[in-house]
Amino acid sequence: MPIDLKISGAVLEKGSSPGVIPLLNAFKSFFAAVTQLSLFAWRFLKEVFKPRYEFSELVKQSYLIGYKSFPLVAITGFIMGLVLTIQSRPTLAEFGAESWLPAMVAISIIREIGPVITALIFAGKVGSGIGAELASMKVTEQIDAMEVSGMNPFKYIVITRVVAATFMLPVLVIIADAIAMYGSYIGVNLKGDVSFHLFFLQVIGKLSFTDIFPATIKTFFFGFAVGLIGCYKGYNSNNGTEGVGQSANSAVVIGSLAVFIIDMIAVQITSFFT
Amino acid sequence: MNNTGGNKIRLGIFVSVGAILFIAAIYFVGQRQQLFSNTFNISGIFKDISGLQVGNNVRFSGINVGVIGNIQQITDSTVRVDMVINEHSRKFIKKDARAIIGTDGLMGNKILVISPGVSGKQVIANNDIIETTVPVSMDDILLKIKVTADNAALISGGLSDIVANIHDGKGTIGKLFMDESFANNLDKTIVNIKQGAGGFKRNMDAASHNFLLRGFLKKKDRKEKEKRENEDK
Known part of the structure; x- marks a missing residue:
């Protein structure tokens, strides 16, 4: 007759190795978190189109999430373009294809590196910020106070931040791409002599709509994921003040992971149409 | 943070710059693809x-x-x-x-x-x-390269046979390079030719001092001298 051992909620059958228990627990926790996050996302989708709309808070959050992230994203974009150009030059020079440098860097940045790196920076800055802010609001019972006073805290806190993150990240990515191209132009001219007009023509000459549109569309999903995960982690924070740090940390880690997963799916979808 | 007018303007400029850059990229790529002309x-x-x-x-x-x-x-x-x-x-x-x-x-x-x-x-x-x-497709070029390579292989095979024959001393060139007796004969022939040329020179010197030919040779020298003088003038 099999004997079942219950340890920390996980069921261990007779003959199983004890090392399996943490693994089972991890799986359980993971799927439970996925379900919770999906329910959170579903609640967001149900409430986002319902009045009352918090436009003033949305503008404020857009300013904090978008405009305030601009300097960091701009510096990252510039370095990204400059470094990629400098690093790519020797390989292209071996093939005598240095004239392909602007086009190659432009396609790399606009299709992939620009959106992903900007989204990761965004997850680091905005995701952690939202996670920590909402967690501290939870700990200090501000969210409960809102509910008691008749406000809808989910609408005021979560929806405004997620919508702002969804729409601000594409803007940041577009500007970061443009700055990265300027960095690339400087990188090209460190060891060469290419006019800005020629550089511009070489970049535009090799770009197509299939480079621009999928890359821009996926940034909306990146922004949505970072905002939603940050809000979810902060909104469902526990463990008191210790939970604030945990929420901020896990918002960044899970947000960054979500960016890569969405990117992988986006690439697969894009490859169907190109 | 309050939603001050300044912040709203900054946000508006920020979003507008992003939108303008996006539209400009679409316009220039579209223009290249003849969408707007x-x-x-x-x-x-x-x-x-x-x-x-x-x-x-x-x-x-x-x-x-x-x-x-x-x-x-x-x-x-x-x-x-x-x-x-x-x-x-x-x-x-x-x-x-x-x-x-x-x-x-x-x-x-x-x-x-x-x-x-x-x-x-x-x-x-x-x-x-x-x-x-x-x-002209790449396949055609490769086919022509193959024909050229086959011909080159035939030529190099023939050259290899010729070199082998030379090495074995077969044929005229082989004898020239590899046969020692041929080289000795050639050497003797050259010595004989040198000796013959020396004798011929002595005979010609003697003939030039002969009274039968002296007039003819002087006349010839005079004509050559006149010709040179005319050319100098």
Whole structure:
């Protein structure tokens, strides 16, 4: 007759190795978190189109999430373009294809590196910020106070931040791409002599709509994921003040992971149409 | 943070810059693909399009004048390629212009190159079909390289036989290089020729002092001297 051992909620059958228990627990926790996050996302989708709309808070959050992230994203974009150009030059020079440098860097940045790196920076800055802010609001019972006073805290806190993150990240990515191209132009001219007009023509000459549109569309999903995960982690924070740090940390880690997963799916979808 | 007017303006500028950059990128890429300019269509029928794709450039006199609009297989051996050409270039493309598929650089994309027709001919019209030239495919080049390589192999085989014969001392050149007796004979012949030439010189010196020939030789010297003087003048 099999004997079942219950340890920390996980069921261990007779003959199983004890090392399996943490693994089972991890799986359980993971799927439970996925379900919770999906329910959170579903609640967001149900409430986002319902009045009352918090436009003033949305503008404020857009300013904090978008405009305030601009300097960091701009510096990252510039370095990204400059470094990629400098690093790519020797390989292209071996093939005598240095004239392909602007086009190659432009396609790399606009299709992939620009959106992903900007989204990761965004997850680091905005995701952690939202996670920590909402967690501290939870700990200090501000969210409960809102509910008691008749406000809808989910609408005021979560929806405004997620919508702002969804729409601000594409803007940041577009500007970061443009700055990265300027960095690339400087990188090209460190060891060469290419006019800005020629550089511009070489970049535009090799770009197509299939480079621009999928890359821009996926940034909306990146922004949505970072905002939603940050809000979810902060909104469902526990463990008191210790939970604030945990929420901020896990918002960044899970947000960054979500960016890569969405990117992988986006690439697969894009490859169907190109 | 309050929603002050300054913050709203900053946010507005930030979003506007992003939107303008996006629209500008769409505009310039679209312009390159002839989306925002007046265009006309022409077509060409090819047997093999060598990997040409929709969106590849159409070049005329080295200038990008349009793009490939559509590619359609008509029969098992013919492919129709529709080109979207900028209206500004129409006046330069004549009815007898020809299209050929080429490559942009050594490793670049495929392009369609239109060669200009005769200047007196009528200008091409919308939806005209132009003549095409069969492009030299990589397979053809490789086939020719193979034939050349086979010939080179035959030649090198023959050369190898000749070198082997020379090494064995066979044939005239082989004897010349490898046969020692031949070289000795040649050496003796040269010695004999030298000796013969020395004797001949002595005979000629003696003849020049002979009274029968002295007059003739003096007359000849005088004529040569006069000739030189005339040339100097």
